[in-house]
Amino acid sequence: MGAYINSLSCISHHNTISEDFFFEETPALPSSNFLFVTAPVYKDYIPANTIRRTSHILKMGISAGLMCLRNAGEEKIDAIITGTAMGCYEDTDKFLRSIDDNDERMLAPTSFIQSTHNTVAGQIALLTKCHGYNFTYVHQNLSFEYALLDALLLLKEGEAQTILVGGVDELIPPLCELFERAGHIKKTEDLRHPIWDSKTNGYVAGEGATFFNLSAKANEKSIAKISGIKTIQKITDAKDLLENSNSFLKKIGLTKQDVSLVLSGINGDSEKDNRLKEFNTQIGLPIAYFKHLCGEYFTASGFALWLASKIIQKQSVPTCVFPNSIVPQNIKHLLIVNQFNDQYYSLICVSQC
């Protein structure tokens, strides 16, 4: 079960909205422990009447979705599937606070209406007049993976020819406070070391929206192929993850030798990264990293897929992503290995078309 990526879009901390940008001068150290997005001009994508009341995640998600369609030169799509673990948190927070501030009286409806998790998918459908299949997955750090799995299944079933799939989560001040007070966030003084060399706890938090236009068959625009996806609810240790990876590759007709590069979901929390670090030493493949660019968030695997696709397309690995001097050549297959909080792992194999 695979799919071809015909266009993609990415709103992230870096200038990924620009077609030409590919981290040429990006440092390996994150600038802050909260990486907020570099936004496009939202009104280039969203009508004024809609934009006036959309929250941060809706602006990001809708724009990234429409950007992806524009990049494909398409206006129509057969299905829309999104993944978001926290949903429309800004609107949720706004409405929740207003309930208490106003003693449950005279509350304004807009933030409640837009707090439902499927609002991004619903709004894209509304703006593109897409009456097709429309699902939203909300399963922690596997939300995007399950959205992708559904898309691949839908293509296999022949139920859609082209599908818009996206992952989006936002980072707003109340969440920054929530994560910080829960002890999740890396201290600023600990940002001196690259996340893959970190000896301290905490991660750099981020946010973003990435969308992909998928089809079952390749066309002249196809950028990369998703060869397979696997979600792992639990691992016992690094060896278990290694066995999972080997059996996953075998199932899609590959071996470790076919994989040129691993894109690893190390996030800089030395304690929680432990087993993944061990896996990285055991797998015997070159390891690249991405969470110092996009930050850690539940749908960061969307950014990883975007980066992986770009690497495959350009056959080039940005220096800030790959700390070793021997850069892999002729990258036919790339393996994304992601996790959050040392739980719920995922494997995505991205290949040349």
Next chain:
Amino acid sequence: MSTRVHITGMGIISAIGDSVEETFLSLSECRTGIAKINHLQTLHKNEFVCGEVKHSNEELNKMAGTALFNRTTVLGLMAVQEALKNAEITNIKEARTGFISSTTVAGMCHSELVYKDFFEKKSNENFIDSHFSGISTNEIAAHLGIDAYVTTISTACSSAANAVMLGARLIKNNILDRVVVGGVDALSKFTLNGFNTLMILDTEWCKPFDENRKGLNLGEGAAFLVLESEDQVKKYDKKTLAFLSGYGNANDAYHQTASSPEGHGAFLAMQKALQVAGFDARKIDYINAHGTGTPNNDSSEGIAMQTIFENKVPKFSSTKAYTGHTLAAAAGIEAVISILSIQHNMIFPCLNRLEQMKDLQITPVTTLEKNVDLKHVMSNSFGFGGNCSTLIFSKN
């Protein structure tokens, strides 16, 4: 992709009962679960009626044999436990078993109690470990040892139908042998106040498909089905309660919350479900409608039914005057009700419905009907974001 999808178990907890058996008794005795608010702490306590589960969180945890789960998780767990027991599954690992849950507000029932103090008084009582949607799914999966495919869907009021649909597809495509599918939502101040701002709540008992309907009553609960492949049923000699023969999801793409006047999304969902089932609309014997009791939904859905059934609409009713609108759980609860209809040859009526809607030619069933041979039952669920889903259950 030729295997039929068997339903081998179901579990439910809602305002009308803590189990399938209690639910059936309430349904067949036409006893509503909608009443004054008892457990939810809200300043609107005396203003609205709701379909509350008739137990406190402490009582629920005691019944489930757990200590600390929040209302959403414990309701979900209880319904899943009943479904697995009903399906006679004692060893999860003997087959590729998945769990697909759904929810709209997840752990909000707890978050809203501590939110203000957390931010304003910097209190330590956190909600990060219970608030987000996938958390209760993972907790229930871990409690029961399910790990082959565990996920959560959230598409507002069609959520559980979509969970059922995904489960069916995973079985048909031989990705899973069996899967527990459904949804859960607990009442919260957040949703009560939210729906109140939309001015679609009725302060009195709701009247689905009545000309003078004023809005919906909120409810809460959880319901799950166990779906199994044909091979699995044969291998373990399982009894089949019903078949999931059709399903369809479509988007109205008309408005963020309201349905299009002609119910286009609803029409497409019903059409798709019939296509998957591979039979004509005329084969449907009964429709368990979404029928929330809002002016917009009942009109839109009624017109969509008239269109797809070409004015030969089968018997239909909404059972939301029994349970209230349970949001993500609604389609799960109504799936159980649809299967009970098939099993017991009964149509549970549209309670509290007195006057014919002027813009519809069709009339719902308003009194309990017995000895009706229901071969195929359709169930509709429509949510915000234009999300429209239809399921078809069959006796054989």
Next chain:
Amino acid sequence: MSIYIIQKTYNTYTVYKMEVQEIVTSLKSQIVEQLNLEEIKPEDIDTDAPLFGTGLGLDSIDALELIVLLEKNYNVKIEDPKESKAIFASVKTMAEYIAAHTK
């Protein structure tokens, strides 16, 4: 007697008209704020132009927001959302409704 009534009625009408004008002015800024009409200046809103469909192009979600605005700022409650269509036809009809329903 009848002359007096006409006179008094005329005075009340003049006072009423002034109140409506004040409300119109405040309403315009409140509408821009409540509905987040970022690109629009209050003074650019035509008092008599339709608010919904054409004109400002507001929709049913905005109607609900305006219901909240009326209650919050003017203590005027609209119980039935169906009534709102006529009340919110224009800024003028809104102001007249408010003037008629406040002491």
